[in-house]
Amino acid sequence: MMTFISLSENDKRFLFAILLVFIIVLVLIGYIGYLVTRIMKWQGKKMDTLVADPVITRVITDKHHFISYARKKNWRLFFKQSYIGILILLFGVIMLLIRDGVYKDFSYNPFNTKDGFGSLIFVWDYSVCFKRDGASLIVQWPKLINTPHFEIKAWGGYLFAISLFVGGAWYLVALQSLIARTFRMYSLSNTAFEKTLNGFNQNVAYNPNNINTNNENQQ
Amino acid sequence: MITLFKNIGRGILYIFVLPLLLVALAVYAVVAIFIFIYLAIKGLVLFFSGRSLYEDLPEDIEAKKRLGEKPSAQPMSIASDPLGYPSNDTATSTDPFYVPEYLKPNDEHVEEVAEENRNEPEPEYQPEVSININREEEIKEEIPQKSVQKRDIYEDLDEDDDSDSGIHINYD
Numbered sequence: 001m002m003t004f005i006s007l008s009e010n011d012k013r014f015l016f017a018i019l020l021v022f023i024i025v026l027v028l029i030g031y032i033g034y035l036v037t038r039i040m041k042w043q044g045k046k047m048d049t050l051v052a053d054p055v056i057t058r059v060i061t062d063k064h065h066f067i068s069y070a071r072k073k074n075w076r077l078f079f080k081q082s083y084i085g086i087l088i089l090l091f092g093v094i095m096l097l098i099r100d101g102v103y104k105d106f107s108y109n110p111f112n113t114k115d116g117f118g119s120l121i122f123v124w125d126y127s128v129c130f131k132r133d134g135a136s137l138i139v140q141w142p143k144l145i146n147t148p149h150f151e152i153k154a155w156g157g158y159l160f161a162i163s164l165f166v167g168g169a170w171y172l173v174a175l176q177s178l179i180a181r182t183f184r185m186y187s188l189s190n191t192a193f194e195k196t197l198n199g200f201n202q203n204v205a206y207n208p209n210n211i212n213t214n215n216e217n218q219q
Numbered sequence: 220m221i222t223l224f225k226n227i228g229r230g231i232l233y234i235f236v237l238p239l240l241l242v243a244l245a246v247y248a249v250v251a252i253f254i255f256i257y258l259a260i261k262g263l264v265l266f267f268s269g270r271s272l273y274e275d276l277p278e279d280i281e282a283k284k285r286l287g288e289k290p291s292a293q294p295m296s297i298a299s300d301p302l303g304y305p306s307n308d309t310a311t312s313t314d315p316f317y318v319p320e321y322l323k324p325n326d327e328h329v330e331e332v333a334e335e336n337r338n339e340p341e342p343e344y345q346p347e348v349s350i351n352i353n354r355e356e357e358i359k360e361e362i363p364q365k366s367v368q369k370r371d372i373y374e375d376l377d378e379d380d381d382s383d384s385g386i387h388i389n390y391d
Contacts, residue, residue, distance in 0.1 A: 025230070026226070027223065027226045029229075029233050030227060030233065053282040076273060080273070
């Protein structure tokens with residue numbers, strides 16, 4: 001019997017650990033995706049509230065009219081939901097521009113580790129992890145190049161980064177809600193004006209006033 | 220275990236679809252920014268012309284008119300009201316502040332009645348129903364005589380007989 005690869009006990013353990021981590025990551029991604037789907041379904045229900053009255057009162061009676069109306073309402077709600085996030089983003093950009101103007105440095109990187117937002121977080125240098133020394137590969141821990149510290153000159157970077165995170169998250173949530181409502185809009189446009197013949201038989205005596213009763217009896 | 224495999228499968232699917240989703244999200248985000256700018260400009264113009272971006276669309280106005288005047292399309296009916304109120308009124312599931320017609324205070328009617336009451340003198344109290352105060356007769360008439368024969372429960376009690384309970388039951 002030929003053996004192509006011989007694995008030691010340590011190699012097997014290492015491979016098993018990698019496989020386990022991979023499975024856990026897949027399960028986590030699956031759960032996150034499921035959670036996002038559920039949240040989007042919940043957000044999409046807002047579309048029902050937006051379009052209910054004209055549809056119930058039969059002001060809107062066809063699919064194209066419905067989509068046109070629902071799209072207008074959808075974008076309006078998006079504007080209403082997202083304008084605070086956009087204002088926060090604008091505030092951050094204005095602060096950054098003021099900081100650049102004050103220090104006359106328009107090449108300033110607001111995320112740098114010296115006088116930017118990077119000064120507030122741990123930063124490691126991963127380029128030293130793998131080094132080749134002749135035929136052997138040397139593996140090292142990443143080198144810590146910054147520990148959190150406060151820099152007064154980095155106030156523009158701090159304000160910009162915080163505004164970017166808060167405003168960006170706000171905008172993304174509003175965007176996700178917009179997409180969820182758009183899906184719901186197309187779903188409703190297919191079902192709200194649907195005519196069904198389930199439970200209807202033309203050969204049974206037809207009374208338009210009793211059609212619902214007939215259906216109920218058949219169910 | 221099946222749930223675990225489902226989640227693993229879902230995770231693999233999301234890993235493959237994620238780049239496409241991110242591209243779609245980015246495109247949507249850019250388009251949304253442009254539409255946001257358009258709506259912001261439109262909102263400003265409408266604001267300075269004394270109107271609002273959130274004002275009702277023609278469909279909303281028509282719907283409100285129909286709901287106000289003839290609210291009997293196909294919304295949730297209150298025909299199954301446990302109090303048995305008239306089912307002519309309707310309610311939409313979307314209106315959290317909906318008050319049925321029969322629960323709304325009719326101020327005009329209340330004022331009219333109050334005005335009439337002020338003008339009219341208070342009538343004397345005249346009971347229309349007479350009450351029979353002869354209670355003995357009443358009780359005799361109402362309570363039927365039961366056909367139970369009274370017997371002394373101890374009349375057949377024999378001291379010598381231990382099995383006798385001392386209670387006599389008449390089934391007639």
